Amino acid sequence: MSLIKPVWTVIILFISVSLAIPAVTAGNLTITEPSVNEAAFAEMRDFYVYGVFPELLEHPGNIRVLLKDDSGVVLRTVMSSVNETGVTPESSVEMSLVPEKWGGLLAPDAITTPGGVTNGSNKLLVTHTYYLALVQGGVTRGMGSYTDVSGGTLEPITRDLTAGTYTLVVEGLDGDVAGERVEKGIAFGTTHASLGTFRPEVNKQNVINWAENRTPPLRVYLDWFPGYFRIGDAGYEIPDRWQANNAIEVANNLPGTAIDTIAAAENDCLIYNIGNTSATLQVELAAILANGLLDADHTAFTHYDIGEPSMAWMDRATGTAASATGKMVAHPPETRVVYTRAEITDEPVRENYFSTVVNDSRKTVDTTPVQVTIVQGENLTFYGVTRPIATTLTGAGSAYRYIPDDQIVTYVYESETLGRFTFTGCLVREFEGGYLGSANYEFGHAFTKTAAMPAGTWLLAVSAYNTTGALVEKTNRTIELQVAAPSPAPDLPTVVAAAAPASTPAAAEAPGFGVVLVLVGLLVVVGVRRGGWSSPAPFVFNSLESA
Structure with a gap:
Protein backbone atom coordinates (compact mmCIF):
# COMPACT_ATOMS: atom_id res chain seq x y z
CA MET A 1 0.00 0.00 0.00
CA SER A 2 1.36 3.39 -0.93
CA LEU A 3 1.82 5.49 2.19
CA ILE A 4 1.40 8.80 0.37
CA LYS A 5 -1.84 9.38 -1.49
CA PRO A 6 -3.48 12.60 -2.60
CA VAL A 7 -6.42 13.54 -0.42
CA TRP A 8 -8.96 13.06 -3.19
CA THR A 9 -7.60 9.59 -3.92
CA VAL A 10 -8.00 8.55 -0.30
CA ILE A 11 -11.56 9.85 -0.22
CA ILE A 12 -12.54 8.10 -3.44
CA LEU A 13 -10.98 4.83 -2.31
CA PHE A 14 -12.72 5.10 1.03
CA ILE A 15 -16.11 5.69 -0.58
CA SER A 16 -15.57 2.68 -2.81
CA VAL A 17 -14.63 0.46 0.12
CA SER A 18 -17.58 1.70 2.17
CA LEU A 19 -19.99 0.87 -0.62
CA ALA A 20 -18.44 -2.52 -1.27
CA ILE A 21 -18.18 -3.59 2.37
CA PRO A 22 -21.10 -2.14 4.32
CA ALA A 23 -21.24 -2.46 8.09
CA VAL A 24 -23.81 -5.22 8.47
CA THR A 25 -24.97 -7.28 11.40
CA ALA A 26 -24.07 -10.95 11.37
CA GLY A 27 -26.37 -12.58 13.90
CA ASN A 28 -25.23 -11.28 17.30
CA LEU A 29 -22.19 -9.46 15.99
CA THR A 30 -22.38 -5.90 14.73
CA ILE A 31 -20.08 -2.90 14.39
CA THR A 32 -21.87 -0.06 16.15
CA GLU A 33 -18.76 2.12 16.10
CA PRO A 34 -16.95 3.33 14.07
CA SER A 35 -20.32 4.60 12.93
CA VAL A 36 -21.13 5.32 9.30
CA ASN A 37 -20.38 9.03 9.70
CA GLU A 38 -17.14 8.55 11.62
CA ALA A 39 -15.25 5.96 9.63
CA ALA A 40 -12.56 8.40 8.46
CA PHE A 41 -9.82 9.24 10.93
CA ALA A 42 -6.82 11.47 11.33
CA GLU A 43 -3.59 9.66 10.57
CA MET A 44 -2.21 7.59 13.48
CA ARG A 45 -5.52 7.75 15.37
CA ASP A 46 -6.42 5.09 17.91
CA PHE A 47 -10.06 4.05 17.78
CA TYR A 48 -12.56 1.86 19.58
CA VAL A 49 -14.41 -0.95 17.84
CA TYR A 50 -17.73 -1.12 19.68
CA GLY A 51 -20.59 -3.50 19.10
CA VAL A 52 -23.89 -3.80 20.95
CA PHE A 53 -25.49 -7.24 20.97
CA PRO A 54 -29.14 -7.29 19.84
CA GLU A 55 -30.08 -8.88 23.17
CA LEU A 56 -28.40 -9.98 26.37
CA LEU A 57 -26.22 -13.00 25.59
CA GLU A 58 -25.88 -15.72 28.22
CA HIS A 59 -22.50 -16.89 26.92
CA PRO A 60 -21.13 -14.40 24.33
CA GLY A 61 -17.71 -16.01 23.76
CA ASN A 62 -14.37 -14.86 22.38
CA ILE A 63 -14.17 -12.20 19.69
CA ARG A 64 -11.30 -11.20 17.43
CA VAL A 65 -10.79 -7.89 15.61
CA LEU A 66 -8.51 -7.66 12.58
CA LEU A 67 -7.44 -4.58 10.64
CA LYS A 68 -6.21 -5.15 7.07
CA ASP A 69 -4.63 -2.74 4.63
CA ASP A 70 -5.82 -2.38 1.03
CA SER A 71 -3.60 -5.30 0.02
CA GLY A 72 -5.16 -7.62 2.58
CA VAL A 73 -2.18 -7.62 4.95
CA VAL A 74 -3.26 -7.89 8.60
CA LEU A 75 -1.78 -4.95 10.51
CA ARG A 76 -3.58 -5.26 13.85
CA THR A 77 -4.99 -8.22 15.75
CA VAL A 78 -6.94 -7.72 18.97
CA MET A 79 -8.55 -10.73 20.69
CA SER A 80 -10.47 -11.33 23.90
CA SER A 81 -9.80 -13.90 26.59
CA VAL A 82 -13.11 -14.73 28.24
CA ASN A 83 -13.84 -16.93 31.26
CA GLU A 84 -16.20 -19.88 31.59
CA THR A 85 -19.25 -17.55 31.40
CA GLY A 86 -18.13 -16.16 28.06
CA VAL A 87 -17.19 -12.67 29.27
CA THR A 88 -14.00 -10.87 30.27
CA PRO A 89 -13.44 -11.38 34.01
CA GLU A 90 -12.88 -8.37 36.24
CA SER A 91 -9.63 -9.96 37.40
CA SER A 92 -8.22 -9.49 33.90
CA VAL A 93 -8.67 -5.71 34.00
CA GLU A 94 -6.42 -3.55 36.17
CA MET A 95 -8.77 -0.63 36.73
CA SER A 96 -6.28 1.01 39.10
CA LEU A 97 -4.52 2.11 35.89
CA VAL A 98 -7.60 4.12 34.89
CA PRO A 99 -7.40 7.63 36.40
CA GLU A 100 -11.13 8.35 36.48
CA LYS A 101 -13.95 5.83 36.67
CA TRP A 102 -17.46 5.64 38.03
CA GLY A 103 -20.24 3.06 38.05
CA GLY A 104 -18.19 -0.13 37.59
CA LEU A 105 -17.54 -0.24 33.82
CA LEU A 106 -14.34 -1.98 32.74
CA ALA A 107 -11.85 -0.45 30.28
CA PRO A 108 -10.28 -2.57 27.53
CA ASP A 109 -7.25 -0.26 27.72
CA ALA A 110 -6.42 -1.78 31.13
CA ILE A 111 -6.73 -5.50 30.25
CA THR A 112 -3.69 -7.44 31.49
CA THR A 113 -4.51 -11.05 30.53
CA PRO A 114 -2.87 -12.60 28.65
CA GLY A 115 0.57 -11.04 28.35
CA GLY A 116 0.24 -8.10 30.74
CA VAL A 117 -0.85 -4.54 30.22
CA THR A 118 1.87 -3.99 27.58
CA ASN A 119 0.17 -6.51 25.27
CA GLY A 120 -1.69 -4.39 22.71
CA SER A 121 -3.40 -7.45 21.22
CA ASN A 122 -5.38 -8.38 24.34
CA LYS A 123 -7.34 -5.11 24.53
CA LEU A 124 -10.80 -6.52 23.75
CA LEU A 125 -13.50 -6.56 26.42
CA VAL A 126 -16.56 -8.82 26.18
CA THR A 127 -19.66 -8.36 28.36
CA HIS A 128 -23.14 -9.89 28.17
CA THR A 129 -24.43 -6.84 26.29
CA TYR A 130 -21.53 -5.49 24.19
CA TYR A 131 -17.89 -5.83 23.18
CA LEU A 132 -15.30 -3.05 23.09
CA ALA A 133 -11.84 -3.23 21.52
CA LEU A 134 -8.94 -0.78 21.41
CA VAL A 135 -7.10 -0.54 18.08
CA GLN A 136 -3.97 1.62 18.23
CA GLY A 137 -2.74 3.82 15.40
CA GLY A 138 0.42 5.41 16.79
CA VAL A 139 -0.52 8.63 18.59
CA THR A 140 -0.34 7.03 22.08
CA ARG A 141 2.66 4.76 21.46
CA GLY A 142 4.24 6.25 24.57
CA MET A 143 1.57 4.76 26.85
CA GLY A 144 3.32 1.41 26.79
CA SER A 145 1.10 -1.04 24.92
CA TYR A 146 1.95 -0.32 21.29
CA THR A 147 2.54 -3.99 20.49
CA ASP A 148 0.81 -6.56 18.30
CA VAL A 149 0.77 -10.31 17.51
CA SER A 150 -0.22 -10.09 13.83
CA GLY A 151 3.27 -11.26 12.83
CA GLY A 152 2.98 -14.44 14.91
CA THR A 153 4.65 -13.20 18.09
CA LEU A 154 4.10 -10.17 20.27
CA GLU A 155 6.32 -7.43 18.87
CA PRO A 156 6.46 -3.62 18.97
CA ILE A 157 4.32 -2.13 16.20
CA THR A 158 6.43 -0.60 13.45
CA ARG A 159 3.74 0.45 10.99
CA ASP A 160 1.48 3.32 12.02
CA LEU A 161 -1.99 3.80 10.57
CA THR A 162 -1.24 6.44 7.96
CA ALA A 163 -3.20 7.69 4.94
CA GLY A 164 -5.10 5.02 3.07
CA THR A 165 -8.09 2.70 3.22
CA TYR A 166 -8.43 -0.30 5.48
CA THR A 167 -10.86 -3.12 6.23
CA LEU A 168 -12.06 -3.80 9.74
CA VAL A 169 -13.07 -7.42 10.45
CA VAL A 170 -14.85 -8.65 13.59
CA GLU A 171 -15.09 -12.43 14.09
CA GLY A 172 -16.87 -14.56 16.67
CA LEU A 173 -14.64 -17.47 17.74
CA ASP A 174 -16.83 -19.42 20.15
CA GLY A 175 -19.87 -19.21 22.41
CA ASP A 176 -23.00 -17.40 21.23
CA VAL A 177 -21.05 -15.50 18.55
CA ALA A 178 -19.21 -18.53 17.13
CA GLY A 179 -18.79 -18.41 13.33
CA GLU A 180 -20.15 -14.90 12.94
CA ARG A 181 -18.23 -12.27 10.99
CA VAL A 182 -18.81 -8.63 10.06
CA GLU A 183 -16.66 -6.19 8.08
CA LYS A 184 -16.47 -2.42 7.61
CA GLY A 185 -14.36 -0.13 5.46
CA ILE A 186 -12.53 2.72 7.18
CA ALA A 187 -9.96 5.32 6.09
CA PHE A 188 -7.15 7.42 7.51
CA GLY A 189 -6.20 10.80 6.10
CA THR A 190 -7.45 14.32 6.73
CA THR A 191 -10.67 15.42 8.41
CA HIS A 192 -12.66 18.66 8.46
CA ALA A 193 -14.41 19.00 11.81
CA SER A 194 -17.37 20.94 13.17
CA LEU A 195 -16.37 21.84 16.75
CA GLY A 196 -18.42 23.22 19.62
CA THR A 197 -19.71 22.44 23.07
CA PHE A 198 -22.40 19.81 23.50
CA ARG A 199 -24.14 21.65 26.32
CA PRO A 200 -26.97 22.54 26.08
CA GLU A 201 -28.43 19.83 23.86
CA VAL A 202 -29.74 22.35 21.32
CA ASN A 203 -26.21 23.62 20.80
CA LYS A 204 -24.96 20.09 20.21
CA GLN A 205 -27.65 19.56 17.60
CA ASN A 206 -26.75 22.81 15.86
CA VAL A 207 -23.09 21.76 15.69
CA ILE A 208 -24.30 18.54 14.03
CA ASN A 209 -26.66 20.39 11.68
CA TRP A 210 -23.90 22.74 10.59
CA ALA A 211 -21.75 19.73 9.69
CA GLU A 212 -24.52 17.90 7.87
CA ASN A 213 -25.49 20.91 5.76
CA ARG A 214 -22.00 21.45 4.39
CA THR A 215 -20.80 19.91 1.12
CA PRO A 216 -19.14 17.58 1.73
CA PRO A 217 -20.45 17.04 5.28
CA LEU A 218 -18.06 17.88 8.11
CA ARG A 219 -16.96 15.55 10.88
CA VAL A 220 -18.59 15.72 14.32
CA TYR A 221 -17.07 13.65 17.13
CA LEU A 222 -20.00 11.66 18.48
CA ASP A 223 -18.42 8.19 18.68
CA TRP A 224 -16.44 7.42 21.81
CA PHE A 225 -12.82 8.48 21.72
CA PRO A 226 -10.56 5.64 22.92
CA GLY A 227 -9.96 6.24 26.60
CA TYR A 228 -13.42 7.67 27.23
CA PHE A 229 -16.56 5.56 27.45
CA ARG A 230 -19.94 5.78 29.15
CA ILE A 231 -23.14 3.79 29.44
CA GLY A 232 -25.86 5.54 31.40
CA ASP A 233 -24.41 6.85 34.65
CA ALA A 234 -21.33 4.61 34.52
CA GLY A 235 -18.10 5.27 32.68
CA TYR A 236 -14.37 5.91 32.79
CA GLU A 237 -11.82 8.36 31.48
CA ILE A 238 -8.17 7.99 30.52
CA PRO A 239 -7.29 11.61 29.65
CA ASP A 240 -3.85 10.94 28.16
CA ARG A 241 -5.39 8.66 25.55
CA TRP A 242 -8.64 10.35 24.56
CA GLN A 243 -7.23 13.88 24.56
CA ALA A 244 -4.33 12.91 22.31
CA ASN A 245 -6.75 11.38 19.81
CA ASN A 246 -9.11 14.35 19.98
CA ALA A 247 -6.32 16.86 19.50
CA ILE A 248 -4.76 15.29 16.39
CA GLU A 249 -8.17 15.22 14.74
CA VAL A 250 -8.11 19.02 15.04
CA ALA A 251 -4.45 19.63 14.17
CA ASN A 252 -2.14 16.70 13.55
CA ASN A 253 1.40 17.60 14.54
CA LEU A 254 2.73 14.02 14.64
CA PRO A 255 5.90 13.24 12.68
CA GLY A 256 5.55 10.64 9.95
CA THR A 257 2.10 11.49 8.61
CA ALA A 258 1.65 11.33 4.84
CA ILE A 259 -0.97 13.99 4.17
CA ASP A 260 -2.48 14.89 7.55
CA THR A 261 -0.28 17.85 8.47
CA ILE A 262 -0.76 21.15 10.26
CA ALA A 263 -1.04 22.89 6.90
CA ALA A 264 -3.88 20.53 5.93
CA ALA A 265 -5.94 21.10 9.11
CA GLU A 266 -9.51 22.28 8.58
CA ASN A 267 -11.91 23.18 11.37
CA ASP A 268 -15.11 25.12 11.97
CA CYS A 269 -15.61 26.19 15.59
CA LEU A 270 -18.84 27.56 17.10
CA ILE A 271 -18.23 30.26 19.71
CA TYR A 272 -20.98 29.59 22.25
CA ASN A 273 -20.85 28.62 25.92
CA ILE A 274 -17.17 27.59 25.77
CA GLY A 275 -16.48 26.97 29.45
CA ASN A 276 -13.18 27.49 31.25
CA THR A 277 -12.46 23.76 31.64
CA SER A 278 -14.30 22.42 28.59
CA ALA A 279 -12.61 20.09 26.11
CA THR A 280 -13.70 22.50 23.39
CA LEU A 281 -11.43 25.12 24.95
CA GLN A 282 -8.59 23.13 26.50
CA VAL A 283 -8.20 20.40 23.87
CA GLU A 284 -9.74 21.43 20.54
CA LEU A 285 -9.33 25.21 20.51
CA ALA A 286 -5.99 24.77 22.29
CA ALA A 287 -4.80 22.62 19.37
CA ILE A 288 -5.74 25.39 16.95
CA LEU A 289 -3.92 27.98 19.07
CA ALA A 290 -0.85 25.85 19.75
CA ASN A 291 -0.29 25.19 16.06
CA GLY A 292 -0.75 28.76 14.85
CA LEU A 293 -4.01 28.08 13.00
CA LEU A 294 -6.08 30.85 14.57
CA ASP A 295 -6.26 33.02 11.44
CA ALA A 296 -5.50 30.31 8.89
CA ASP A 297 -7.64 30.13 5.76
CA HIS A 298 -9.03 26.74 6.77
CA THR A 299 -10.02 27.78 10.29
CA ALA A 300 -13.54 29.21 10.46
CA PHE A 301 -15.28 30.57 13.55
CA THR A 302 -19.06 30.80 13.74
CA HIS A 303 -21.56 32.25 16.18
CA TYR A 304 -25.32 32.69 16.56
CA ASP A 305 -26.55 35.83 14.82
CA SER A 487 -41.79 62.31 26.79
CA PRO A 488 -43.41 64.73 29.25
CA ALA A 489 -46.73 63.77 30.76
CA PRO A 490 -49.62 65.76 29.19
CA ASP A 491 -51.12 68.68 31.20
CA LEU A 492 -54.86 68.06 31.18
CA PRO A 493 -57.29 70.87 32.34
CA THR A 494 -58.98 70.43 35.68
CA VAL A 495 -62.73 71.24 35.70
CA VAL A 496 -64.29 71.97 39.11
CA ALA A 497 -68.09 71.85 39.37
CA ALA A 498 -69.41 74.43 41.90
CA ALA A 499 -72.46 73.49 43.89
CA ALA A 500 -75.50 75.71 43.14
CA PRO A 501 -76.98 77.55 46.14
CA ALA A 502 -80.07 76.02 47.60
CA SER A 503 -82.53 78.66 46.43
CA THR A 504 -85.63 78.87 44.40
CA PRO A 505 -84.81 77.87 40.83
CA ALA A 506 -84.73 80.77 38.45
CA ALA A 507 -85.68 80.71 34.83
CA ALA A 508 -83.00 79.09 32.66
CA GLU A 509 -80.77 81.48 30.83
CA ALA A 510 -77.91 81.29 28.40
CA PRO A 511 -74.41 81.32 29.86
CA GLY A 512 -72.76 84.70 30.05
CA PHE A 513 -70.25 85.74 27.34
CA GLY A 514 -67.42 85.75 29.80
CA VAL A 515 -68.07 82.11 30.70
CA VAL A 516 -68.08 81.17 27.03
CA LEU A 517 -64.68 82.83 26.51
CA VAL A 518 -63.20 80.98 29.46
CA LEU A 519 -64.42 77.66 28.15
CA VAL A 520 -63.23 78.42 24.63
CA GLY A 521 -59.86 79.49 26.00
CA LEU A 522 -59.49 76.24 27.87
CA LEU A 523 -60.40 74.26 24.78
CA VAL A 524 -57.88 76.19 22.66
CA VAL A 525 -55.11 75.62 25.18
CA VAL A 526 -55.88 71.93 25.29
CA GLY A 527 -56.06 71.77 21.51
CA VAL A 528 -52.77 73.56 21.05
CA ARG A 529 -51.06 71.37 23.57
CA ARG A 530 -52.41 68.19 22.05
CA GLY A 531 -51.60 69.32 18.54
CA GLY A 532 -48.12 70.29 19.65
CA TRP A 533 -47.24 66.94 21.25
CA SER A 534 -44.85 64.85 19.22
CA SER A 535 -42.73 61.79 19.89
CA PRO A 536 -39.04 62.56 20.47
CA ALA A 537 -36.63 61.62 17.74
Missing part, protein backbone atom coordinates in the same frame (compact mmCIF):
# COMPACT_ATOMS: atom_id res chain seq x y z
CA ILE A 306 -28.59 36.75 17.92
CA GLY A 307 -26.05 35.36 20.39
CA GLU A 308 -28.27 32.44 21.45
CA PRO A 309 -29.70 29.28 19.84
CA SER A 310 -33.10 30.63 20.83
CA MET A 311 -34.59 33.05 23.34
CA ALA A 312 -37.98 34.17 24.65
CA TRP A 313 -39.20 37.30 26.41
CA MET A 314 -42.22 39.58 26.98
CA ASP A 315 -42.33 42.47 24.55
CA ARG A 316 -42.45 45.77 26.45
CA ALA A 317 -44.52 47.56 23.84
CA THR A 318 -47.27 44.98 23.40
CA GLY A 319 -47.07 42.93 26.59
CA THR A 320 -47.17 39.76 24.53
CA ALA A 321 -44.77 36.83 24.42
CA ALA A 322 -41.99 37.10 21.84
CA SER A 323 -39.24 34.75 20.73
CA ALA A 324 -36.38 34.42 18.25
CA THR A 325 -34.30 31.54 16.91
CA GLY A 326 -30.60 32.00 16.33
CA LYS A 327 -28.86 31.11 13.10
CA MET A 328 -25.23 30.03 12.89
CA VAL A 329 -23.23 32.50 10.81
CA ALA A 330 -19.56 32.89 9.96
CA HIS A 331 -17.54 35.32 12.03
CA PRO A 332 -16.41 38.18 9.74
CA PRO A 333 -12.65 38.07 9.16
CA GLU A 334 -12.19 41.85 9.35
CA THR A 335 -13.06 42.17 13.06
CA ARG A 336 -12.68 40.16 16.25
CA VAL A 337 -15.68 41.77 17.95
CA VAL A 338 -19.26 41.22 16.77
CA TYR A 339 -22.38 42.66 18.40
CA THR A 340 -25.23 40.15 18.17
CA ARG A 341 -28.12 41.98 19.84
CA ALA A 342 -29.14 44.78 22.19
CA GLU A 343 -31.68 44.49 24.99
CA ILE A 344 -33.59 47.43 26.50
CA THR A 345 -35.58 47.17 29.70
CA ASP A 346 -36.82 49.07 32.74
CA GLU A 347 -36.02 46.05 34.90
CA PRO A 348 -32.70 45.65 36.75
CA VAL A 349 -29.90 44.07 34.70
CA ARG A 350 -26.58 42.43 35.55
CA GLU A 351 -23.33 42.96 33.70
CA ASN A 352 -22.05 39.94 31.73
CA TYR A 353 -25.04 37.78 32.63
CA PHE A 354 -27.82 36.11 30.69
CA SER A 355 -30.45 33.64 31.88
CA THR A 356 -31.77 31.12 29.38
CA VAL A 357 -34.54 30.04 31.78
CA VAL A 358 -36.23 33.40 32.41
CA ASN A 359 -38.62 33.99 29.52
CA ASP A 360 -40.99 36.57 31.04
CA SER A 361 -38.66 39.56 31.28
CA ARG A 362 -40.27 42.66 29.82
CA LYS A 363 -37.80 44.09 27.34
CA THR A 364 -37.17 45.20 23.81
CA VAL A 365 -34.79 43.04 21.81
CA ASP A 366 -32.98 44.37 18.77
CA THR A 367 -31.44 41.44 16.94
CA THR A 368 -29.45 43.43 14.39
CA PRO A 369 -28.37 45.61 16.41
CA VAL A 370 -28.11 48.43 13.92
CA GLN A 371 -30.86 50.71 15.19
CA VAL A 372 -31.61 50.61 18.88
CA THR A 373 -34.09 53.07 20.31
CA ILE A 374 -33.88 54.06 23.99
CA VAL A 375 -34.66 57.05 26.18
CA GLN A 376 -32.91 58.33 29.27
CA GLY A 377 -33.30 56.00 32.25
CA GLU A 378 -33.67 52.74 30.35
CA ASN A 379 -31.17 49.94 30.88
CA LEU A 380 -29.30 48.94 27.74
CA THR A 381 -27.22 45.77 27.33
CA PHE A 382 -25.08 44.91 24.34
CA TYR A 383 -24.39 41.19 23.80
CA GLY A 384 -21.69 39.95 21.50
CA VAL A 385 -18.89 37.52 20.72
CA THR A 386 -15.19 37.72 19.96
CA ARG A 387 -12.76 35.51 18.14
CA PRO A 388 -9.86 34.10 20.18
CA ILE A 389 -6.49 35.83 19.98
CA ALA A 390 -2.99 34.42 19.56
CA THR A 391 -1.56 33.27 22.87
CA THR A 392 0.82 31.00 24.67
CA LEU A 393 -0.64 28.03 26.53
CA THR A 394 -0.05 26.44 29.92
CA GLY A 395 -0.27 22.68 30.41
CA ALA A 396 -3.39 21.56 32.29
CA GLY A 397 -1.86 18.40 33.75
CA SER A 398 -2.52 15.76 31.09
CA ALA A 399 -1.55 15.06 27.49
CA TYR A 400 -2.70 17.54 24.86
CA ARG A 401 -4.73 19.60 27.37
CA TYR A 402 -3.83 23.28 27.77
CA ILE A 403 -5.14 26.52 29.23
CA PRO A 404 -4.91 29.55 26.91
CA ASP A 405 -2.94 32.26 28.69
CA ASP A 406 -4.58 35.21 26.98
CA GLN A 407 -7.83 36.44 25.49
CA ILE A 408 -9.83 39.65 25.25
CA VAL A 409 -10.96 40.55 28.78
CA THR A 410 -11.51 44.34 28.77
CA TYR A 411 -13.71 46.52 26.58
CA VAL A 412 -13.64 50.32 26.67
CA TYR A 413 -16.35 52.62 25.27
CA GLU A 414 -15.25 56.28 25.04
CA SER A 415 -17.04 59.52 24.15
CA GLU A 416 -15.87 63.13 24.58
CA THR A 417 -19.25 64.01 26.04
CA LEU A 418 -20.38 60.84 27.81
CA GLY A 419 -17.02 59.83 29.21
CA ARG A 420 -15.42 56.39 29.52
CA PHE A 421 -17.19 53.09 30.20
CA THR A 422 -15.07 50.01 31.01
CA PHE A 423 -16.28 46.41 31.10
CA THR A 424 -14.18 43.41 32.14
CA GLY A 425 -14.65 39.65 32.14
CA CYS A 426 -16.77 37.27 30.12
CA LEU A 427 -20.43 36.34 29.99
CA VAL A 428 -21.97 33.99 32.54
CA ARG A 429 -24.99 32.07 31.27
CA GLU A 430 -27.64 30.46 33.50
CA PHE A 431 -29.28 27.19 32.40
CA GLU A 432 -31.97 24.87 33.71
CA GLY A 433 -31.25 23.42 37.14
CA GLY A 434 -29.24 26.44 38.24
CA TYR A 435 -26.18 25.53 36.19
CA LEU A 436 -23.99 28.57 35.55
CA GLY A 437 -21.60 28.39 32.63
CA SER A 438 -18.71 30.75 31.97
CA ALA A 439 -18.83 31.66 28.31
CA ASN A 440 -15.35 32.55 27.12
CA TYR A 441 -15.30 34.86 24.09
CA GLU A 442 -18.80 36.26 24.82
CA PHE A 443 -19.92 39.40 26.65
CA GLY A 444 -22.92 41.35 27.91
CA HIS A 445 -22.15 45.05 28.50
CA ALA A 446 -24.86 46.69 30.60
CA PHE A 447 -25.35 50.48 30.57
CA THR A 448 -27.43 51.16 33.70
CA LYS A 449 -26.95 54.92 34.14
CA THR A 450 -28.44 56.27 30.95
CA ALA A 451 -30.55 58.71 32.97
CA ALA A 452 -27.40 60.81 33.42
CA MET A 453 -26.64 60.86 29.71
CA PRO A 454 -27.49 64.19 28.03
CA ALA A 455 -29.91 64.07 25.15
CA GLY A 456 -28.28 64.15 21.75
CA THR A 457 -26.30 62.09 19.29
CA TRP A 458 -22.95 60.78 20.46
CA LEU A 459 -20.25 58.55 19.05
CA LEU A 460 -18.78 55.84 21.26
CA ALA A 461 -15.39 54.50 20.20
CA VAL A 462 -15.02 50.86 21.27
CA SER A 463 -11.71 49.08 21.74
CA ALA A 464 -10.70 45.78 23.35
CA TYR A 465 -7.67 44.75 25.41
CA ASN A 466 -6.00 41.52 26.50
CA THR A 467 -4.99 40.37 29.98
CA THR A 468 -1.87 42.58 29.98
CA GLY A 469 -3.80 45.68 28.95
CA ALA A 470 -2.51 45.71 25.37
CA LEU A 471 -4.85 46.82 22.61
CA VAL A 472 -6.00 43.89 20.46
CA GLU A 473 -5.95 44.47 16.72
CA LYS A 474 -9.17 44.35 14.72
CA THR A 475 -11.32 45.31 17.70
CA ASN A 476 -11.94 49.04 17.11
CA ARG A 477 -15.63 49.71 16.56
CA THR A 478 -17.77 52.86 16.54
CA ILE A 479 -21.29 52.97 17.99
CA GLU A 480 -23.60 55.87 17.19
CA LEU A 481 -25.68 56.65 20.24
CA GLN A 482 -28.78 58.85 20.13
CA VAL A 483 -30.16 59.70 23.54
CA ALA A 484 -33.70 61.08 23.82
CA ALA A 485 -35.36 62.62 26.84
CA PRO A 486 -38.54 60.95 28.17
CA PRO A 538 -35.67 57.98 17.99
CA PHE A 539 -32.41 57.24 19.82
CA VAL A 540 -30.44 54.96 17.59
CA PHE A 541 -27.40 52.81 18.25
CA ASN A 542 -25.65 52.34 14.95
CA SER A 543 -23.02 49.63 15.21
CA LEU A 544 -20.46 50.64 12.63
CA GLU A 545 -16.94 49.57 11.97
CA SER A 546 -14.50 52.41 12.43
CA ALA A 547 -12.44 53.44 9.48
